[in-house]
Amino acid sequence: MLVQRVDPQCKSWSGLQSRFERKIxxxxxxxxxxxxxxxxxxxxxxxxxxxxxxxxxxxxxxxxKSAKNAQFINRCVPGVNIPQHIIDRLAKAKDPFEEGIKIAAEQVQIARQLCQGVHMMAVKREDAIAPILDLAGIAPVNQLVSK
Incomplete structure (x- = not known):
């Protein structure tokens, strides 16, 4: 199966469309x-x-994982802009990591309304993926399969 990357946040809308069509x-x-x-x-x-x-x-x-993590991503990952309100939310949180889990769960819920699925990225904290999906209301696979 051929998988391709797409960046819907690309500044050039026409460039995004032409690259998407070429990949198709x-x-x-x-x-x-x-x-x-x-x-x-x-x-x-x-x-x-x-x-x-x-x-x-x-x-x-x-x-x-934290406001510092979000700021690092903004500085070092081309094309990514984590909004200041998310950075502030992480900075003010009593437990920034738990707040990051809540933010990711909220984003999963939004994405589910817009596209066909999500690609979870929890670098060096893959153990947090199940709690994020639980909080987002995603049923475990064994509950989705009918017997």
Whole structure:
């Protein structure tokens, strides 16, 4: 199965569309996005570019562990802009890691309304993925399979 990366937060809308179409022509069967922080932009991408192609899109959801972690990502990851209100929320939290789990769960819930799934990124804290999905209301796979 051919998977391709897509960045709905790309500044060049026409460039995003042409790259997406070239990847479809090359045989892409589904797409995983860069980490998403602008869900309005993801919705616009889904409604205006991805809609006619019937290819699944997985939104990248990243577990932010602290305000410092979010600031590092803003400085070092091209094309990513974690909004200041999220950084402030992490900075003010009694337990920033737990707040990051809540933020990721909220983002999973938003993404589920816009695209076909999520790609969870919890670097060096993969153990936090199950709690994020639980908090987001995602049933474990064994509960989704009918017997």
């Amino acid at each position: 022509e090359a045989g892409a069967q589904f797409f995983q996005s860069q980490l998403i922080t602008d869900f309005e932009r993801l919705e616009k991408f889904m409604d205006t570019i991805a809609t006619g192609y019937k290819k699944p899109i997985l939104a990248g959801i990243f577990l932010l």
